[in-house]
Amino acid sequence: MRFVLVHGACHDGSHFEVTAASLRAKGHEVHCPTIQGNREGDDRRTTRLEDAIASLVAYFDEHAIEDAVLVGHSWGGMVISGAFDRLGAARIRRLVYYGAFVPIDGESLLDLCPPHYRDLFRQLAEPANEIVFPFPIFREAFINDGSLEQAEALHASLNPQPFLTMADPIRLSRDPAAFDCGKSYLHCTEETGLPQSYPFHPRLSERLGLFRLVSMPGSHSTFHTAPELLAQKLVEAGRD
Amino acid sequence: MRFVLVHGACHDGSHFEVTAASLRAKGHEVHCPTIQGNREGDDRRTTRLEDAIASLVAYFDEHAIEDAVLVGHSWGGMVISGAFDRLGAARIRRLVYYGAFVPIDGESLLDLCPPHYRDLFRQLAEPANEIVFPFPIFREAFINDGSLEQAEALHASLNPQPFLTMADPIRLSRDPAAFDCGKSYLHCTEETGLPQSYPFHPRLSERLGLFRLVSMPGSHSTFHTAPELLAQKLVEAGRD
């Protein structure tokens, strides 16, 4: 398979490298692009969601990628949804939402969060119009399955997320349920990046219409705490 | 233990043979009857739910079965509920609902599905008054844990389900919660035969009143994708 792995907010392509190595060892081709707004030197104050999506579309064009399994993690669900809407099923044969947001036209990532998260994100974005999660929240809510050392190392590697990429509504020509490609949702069972009473799955996953559910143990950060198992589950999510 | 394993819609007794072999190897007696309406030569247009139930009651009588652990998978939950109501606790010491429907008097399987499923099933039943699930739906919703090869092999082995056995209301003299036998629910955690927002468990399982929950990883078709683990979990569900 040809995988394109799209990272979440505050992350970059390097965060998928252990998972990618495991997939390559199984014989797959893997791309780990870093999305516009998370690259060194990017202007965090002004990068918009549309810029992020356009950068993934450009990556597909530059590398002439076709027949891809396009995976989006967390915020990356916004990006892969927008990219599929522009690139179509000839370029992307299956979308895999991995603990990811599934938007419909006109929604932002913030719209898909519980109200107290929206308030928190707006506060965190002051004054630089960018977000980094404070360590105590990150450690408990995003990497609850990891050791303190794993949590500290991952947190230290994060980069600030342009707030507009979380606050901008997405523009989509159709609902994700109408995307004419395969669709999978990879759910980690100790996921608490969103509260389990206001969850990613099944609240957002079922917007995909007919989709393949794959699950695995772990938190929002299994690319860091369980990268080999993640690779195996991405194969299960992406095959045929 | 003496197990009687009742298959789901479109299946027959042969689908439980690997699980049955595993149970027999552990020293248990296992019956895998094929229910009326799923046998070669049965008239799919006219077989009713009551015929299906009556055929299981007849199987118990023909084989003089007593003290059974009666397991129903999926649609089989309708059949074992009706059969227990007629046969009683002397013949059946425990009911095990395995990813199965739990009806109350006057409900059909269709009544227990979300509205858009009912519409789909009615369309699929045209014009022959029988149902086979199209492969794309079957592969994603019913065997999401399997390989393409497993999905194709299982789908090729299905037989059309008489629509009336899904549309007929069941007649029960009491609620399942009042059944005076042991009751277990075996839940597969990646079950998406019904949407996880409108699920088998706990929405239907809790109709059993006091019941034993047993769970295992996997889809709606673990008899095909994980038959040995299924056998182990049936023992846990059925013991004492």
Next chain:
Amino acid sequence: MRFVLVHGACHDGSHFEVTAASLRAKGHEVHCPTIQGNREGDDRRTTRLEDAIASLVAYFDEHAIEDAVLVGHSWGGMVISGAFDRLGAARIRRLVYYGAFVPIDGESLLDLCPPHYRDLFRQLAEPANEIVFPFPIFREAFINDGSLEQAEALHASLNPQPFLTMADPIRLSRDPAAFDCGKSYLHCTEETGLPQSYPFHPRLSERLGLFRLVSMPGSHSTFHTAPELLAQKLVEAGRD
């Protein structure tokens, strides 16, 4: 780490001894106090929730315990909540709710149960103002993952629970979300001590505000059915 493990209703400190031994073998200090009301010779008719909490506070004082990871199982969640409110974060660095009730000021354990449980508990408490769970309920709802032998042995070891410790409202000076210590919830995935449609987690766990979710397979009684795995999960819940 320094663990203090607080048992549930009808149990005593000895029920945690296998888990404690496993934790000690990993180098941890472990206390397994028996709470007032569950000790031999205690007057079950008159022991109140406040007595139970006071006995845990007294245990901390007698043993000069500081920097503890305080774990409460089931009803023990009432006791550790009250004790933290009195002892503070200098003595207790993290609370771990293990299949446990999370009350707010003015609530009793009964208030946190579904209505039909409240009725059942009131009936069971007659005439001696104490509760023991009947074996059929205990076996199916509290140790569904165990063998009959395990269920019988555990049930035989129970002692009657003073009803007032379940019916008394707790007095807390602040909400658990405002407790200024670390907080974890350890969830067993086949937990049916409360119905899964009216569950411990996430219904009660999310009252903790920011908390660390850890989960493991098993029933309400994994201290009996999976004590080594429980020890490992308590380490994951309690570390940092």
